[in-house]
Amino acid sequence: MSSTTTAANPVLRVAPAAPAEAAAHFRASLAFHADVSDVAAALAADGDAGFVVVDSRSTESWDQGHIPGAIHLPTALIPERAEQLLDKSVPVVTYCWGPGCNGATRAALALAQLGYQVKEMLGGFEYWAREGFAYETWQGRERRDADPLTAPVRAEDCGC
Numbered sequence: 376m377s378s379t380t381t382a383a384n385p386v387l388r389v390a391p392a393a394p395a396e397a398a399a400h401f402r403a404s405l406a407f408h409a410d411v412s413d414v415a416a417a418l419a420a421d422g423d424a425g426f427v428v429v430d431s432r433s434t435e436s437w438d439q440g441h442i443p444g445a446i447h448l449p450t451a452l453i454p455e456r457a458e459q460l461l462d463k464s465v466p467v468v469t470y471c472w473g474p475g476c477n478g479a480t481r482a483a484l485a486l487a488q489l490g491y492q493v494k495e496m497l498g499g500f501e502y503w504a505r506e507g508f509a510y511e512t513w514q515g516r517e518r519r520d521a522d523p524l525t526a527p528v529r530a531e532d533c534g535c
Contacts, residue, residue: 407483409468409494411502412532418444426466428496431482436472438513442503445470450478453485466492473501498525 392400417424428445430437437447446460461467467486471478476499483493496503504510507521520528527533 407494408497410535411496411498411506411508412526412535414442414468414496415503415506415508416532418442426468426494427461429461429467429469429482429486430500431469431471431478432500436500440500440504440510440512440517442470442500443509443511443516448482450482450485453482453489457486457489457491461486461491463490463492466494468494468496470496470499470503473499 391397414428417426418428428442429448430441430445431448431450431453432441433449434447441447448456448460467483469479469482469486471482474497479495479499483495486493498505500510502525504519505522505524506526507519509516509518511517
């Protein structure tokens, strides 16, 4: 590819990283993030998932809908309540509303600063519901049809 084509191409204007650098970056990303489908699969498997899920949103948000089995721990309360609710030997997966909200990131930071192993669930509650996984509200358990833009409609998983 010529340098003229590269300069006009917004994708290649900055060259891709070397393969070893890219591998290190993506390996690190996976150490910090989990996706909704993987969290759901681990929670649905027989036995202990090996982690706990923390919903870092407000009580009003929690009541509107949350992942079954999640621990409700709003970010602002983490410093004073985390040790009462969480075991430092068990990894934590945080979530908030969705990709437009960084509440799960703030919660993950607060927990990491207290000595917890933590990952953030990409997509948050929005993608949990959009992918068709059951959730709980103050009225009971609910489920939406999977959104074909976020999850395969007739398959166990997306094959990623």
